[in-house]
Every structure is written in C-alpha cells, then in structure tokens.
Amino acid sequence: MRKGEETRAKILDAAEISVLAKGFAATSIDELIAETGITKSGFFYHFRDKNELAKALLERYVENDERIYDEIFSRARELADDPLQAFLLGLKLLSELLSDLPNGHPGCLVAVICSHERAFDRDIQEINRQAALMWRRRFGAMFRDIMQVYRPREPLDVDQLADMVSTVIEGGIILSKALKEPKNLPAQLLVFRTFIRLLFQPAAS
C-alpha cells in the first residue's frame, strides 16, 4: 500500500547515504531504523535480510542512474542535430551536473558492490553486471550513430569505446574521493570529451 512504500523508501534513502559513505557492512540495521524511526521488526517486515536490502538498494540506484542518463542525453539530442555534437554536449551537461554537486559525487553503488564482491550473492552481482551492460548498450548506440557520420581517426571497438565512458566515470569517482577533490570527476569527463573530439575530428587538410 501507500504507507508501506513510503517507509520502505525512507529506509532505502537512509541506507543509500550510509552505504555510500561507510560501505555496506558498516551500515548497521540499528542505525537505519533509528534514522527511519521504526523498530527492528518493522525493518524485517520490509526486508527479509540485509542482502535483500542491498538488492533493493542497487535496483533503485540503477534505475535512477538510467533515468538521469536518459534525461541528459535526450536533452543533448534535442539541442544538437549531429550525433557527435549531441554526445559531446551530453558529456558537458553531465560534467556540469557533477560539478554542481556541493560535496562531489556521493559514490556509485555499482562500485561499492564490486569492492564487496564475494560478500553478496549471485542475484546482486547479476544486477550489477546488467547495469554495466546497459551502459555499454547506451553509449555503444551513440557511438554507432556517430560512426555513421564520422570516421574515427583510429579504428576502435565500439563496445570498448562505450565502456570507456563508464570507466572514466567510475574511475573519476574513486579518484575524486581519494584525492578529496570533487572537481576531479567532472574534469576527467571533460578530458575524455576532448579525446572523443580528437578521435572523430576530420583529418587536417
């Protein structure tokens, strides 16, 4: 019903913040129920165990992630006719969005799960894998569109190029955190943007 989903969402909200800050294992159920204002029984009414919490958390995170990418790149597609220009614009919009986060990117749940790998069951690892594959498909489609118009100066595998987008984002998040320089992630995205521009730049005449 309505109320139940609301409580569930509040638990997930609290969990997401804590998990991204401290990791999954360090996020205690006691802490979550204190934050949400329910009891332990209430928690276990919504989630059979912590693993199910992780699953719900990851599913919600991935969906939200996809929504953000949808918005940004469809907006970019509206503003630019050319597929290359649209992609470059999308990267810039994404970079600006990340730059506007006051404390930097809070962290990616997919990466957190990867760092915990063997602590989670197959279900969760499969969700993670599917998320990465969706990114590959999304950006792969964009690069294919681009390649219908532009010839890359160097032959590159489309999937690997698509994966590079995720690689830069995930790596950028980590480096930003390690360095405590929130602007690092948006900056890295713009460096990558330059690479893409270079790759599809028509050979100087």
Next chain:
Amino acid sequence: MRKGEETRAKILDAAEISVLAKGFAATSIDELIAETGITKSGFFYHFRDKNELAKALLERYVENDERIYDEIFSRARELADDPLQAFLLGLKLLSELLSDLPNGHPGCLVAVICSHERAFDRDIQEINRQAALMWRRRFGAMFRDIMQVYRPREPLDVDQLADMVSTVIEGGIILSKALKEPKNLPAQLLVFRTFIRLLFQPAAS
C-alpha cells in the same frame, strides 16, 4: 625481529586477499588467524585493532604498487629513447601484465578504502590521498617529458591528463569486476593508449 615480521606478513597476505574479495568489514579476524595459524592474542600483538591492520595493509599495497609501476616504466624507458614511445610502450606492457592475470585484477585497495570512506580514520584516508598524488606526479612527469618533444593537438592540463591514467585503471578494474570480463581492464588501457597516441600525433600534413 625476523619471526615476528614473517607472521605479520602472513597476516597481511591473508588479509589482502580477503579484503579485496569481500571488503574490509566482511574480513573477520577469526578468519585471518585461522588462515595464518595463530591465535587472536597473536593477532592483537601485531595490530592494536582492525584499523591498524587496514593501515598496514594499505601502506604495503601502495608500496608494492609503486614498485610495479617503477619496474614497468623504467623497463619501457630502457627500450625506447623517445618519451612518448616509452610511455606508450609502458601502457602496453602494463596492459599485457594485467592481461596475464588468470582471474583478472584482484582489485585495488585504494578503491576499496574509497568505497568505505567514513569507516576509516584520517590517517588511512591521507595515505590514500598521497597514493593518488604519487600517481599524479609519476604520470605527470612523463607527460611533461613528452610535451618537451611533442605538441598536443589539444591543450590539456598535465595533472588532469596524469590523473586520467589512474582513472582508467581504477575505473577499468571496477568495470572488469562488474561485467565479469577480466580482459576489460587491459582493453581499456589500450583504448586510452590510442587516445594518447592521437593526442600527440603530429598534425597530418
């Protein structure tokens, strides 16, 4: 003395494997002492608490990491006179090294710490930050050498370019794990290598 360091190293060995596989919190002291063949008291003789284990673990990891980079890129420097060719060769050697790991890269401790951020004290976060800064200095110096000989086709900040190496490696590790495609990381490194080659390619005449 000798014996003590040996035991300490055995603990760290077991801890590193487990932490990279399951995360830090999921790595129990009981498990480590079982693996090492000592008792709980023995463990706490070597490490005051788990946080000190993490610190020692990270310090050792970072040192080892630096050693590997030293070896690879000094070898590359021996084989190629030109700084750009040396760097490109180094990336290739690194890619091959990573490709030869049967189960893929086991994971980067720096990234694990980042995913656990607030669970660790300032000391550890500072070691992490210094590690990332050392990478920046290392690769930054290489790019500076390159730029004494080659002009980049696009103006790029040297530090950001240097950070991109770490970004691709860290991001590649995560993506490889998420996708369960160990070859992804070496492949991403080679894509990055192509970008660098493009960046410093003399303009077509």
Next chain:
DNA sequence: GCGAAAACTGTACCGATGGTAGGGAAACGG
C-alpha cells in the same frame, strides 16, 4: 463504518564478531 489485510511494535533470544584484560610460556638474540 467494518472487516481484513497491511504495517508495524515489543520482547526475548541466538551466534558471530571486534575488542579488552591479564597471566603466562616458548623462542630467540646478545
């Protein structure tokens, strides 16, 4: 407004885990 289902609360308990305390005992080094 009523009944049933949904959404909780309360209490009591269990095993594993991180950590503490302190009294030893081998092993090793000088």
Next chain:
DNA sequence: CCGTTTCCCTACCATCGGTACAGTTTTCGC
C-alpha cells in the same frame, strides 16, 4: 642465561545480524 619478542590461553563484554512470535495499530477496499 637473561631479557625481550612473540606468541598462547581463558574469560569476558558490547554490538550486530537475524529469528521467533505474539500483539497492536493503520490503512484501504467495499
């Protein structure tokens, strides 16, 4: 052979994930 290092043993504590289950309040459809 003496002292330091390097451990072992026992006992104990708080926290945490999780179970069990009975009871209570809220909410919703009708």
